Amino acid sequence: MTTPESAPPEWKPAPEQLPRHVAIIMDGNGRWATARGLPRLHGHRAGTDNVREILKASVEFGIQYLTIYAFSTENWTRPADEVNGLFEIMAEVIRDETEDLHRNGVCVRHIGRSEGLPASLADAISAATALTHDNRRITLNVAFNYGGRAELVDAVRRIIRDQIRADDVTEELVSRYLYTGGQPDPDLIIRTAGEMRLSNFLIWQAAYAEYYSTSTYWPDFGRPELREALFAYAGRKRKFGSVLNGTC
8 A cells, every 4th residue: 555655755774674575566558648649558668668767776775576467367358459569579678688688687587387388478577587587686587478377387396297295385395386496585665656466366476565656657667666665665674574663
């Protein structure tokens, strides 16, 4: 949820106030375009372009992991022209941006299923992840053809294939088999466009994440809006199910 208090102009987050991992449900591209009398694909183009600004701002603030929800397993039900157009935009942007991402130390990871994606998009994703694999400045997880339930199903299937004994299955083991295995869980999940749903996003990893919702559509969510979300996060008291200062 948002906070009524805005960040003072002089506020800068201290390292201990920052989330290590920020995840964003990038919502409102279509509504942003419709409000301007434009086709919905114009909104997806603007939203894709906005990732560059938020990635840059995340690096400046010191965030170590950024996960963006780009296309869910449920988005296949949208009109075919919109889905295919989004695939073309994503493939083009990934091809155009990969070298620059690599030069700037960004590690790109795809979380989601590759099955069903056009070859051009699958190849662009594969090339980007291979080239940037060893970069450590920031990790950018692109959740594309992603669903939290599908992720859990895939994790269970891999556990079974590896013949793990039932008594050896722990929360830590399940976490290692998720798409995000080896990464910290998100500390802060941001959703744009005013919605208050999780939408099948990181449903295992988000168990103790802090949530922040803003009415701003994703294409308009820039560095100032990210700063406001970080300010709200800095004011939270994270208890992880326990008690702080004698309160419940």
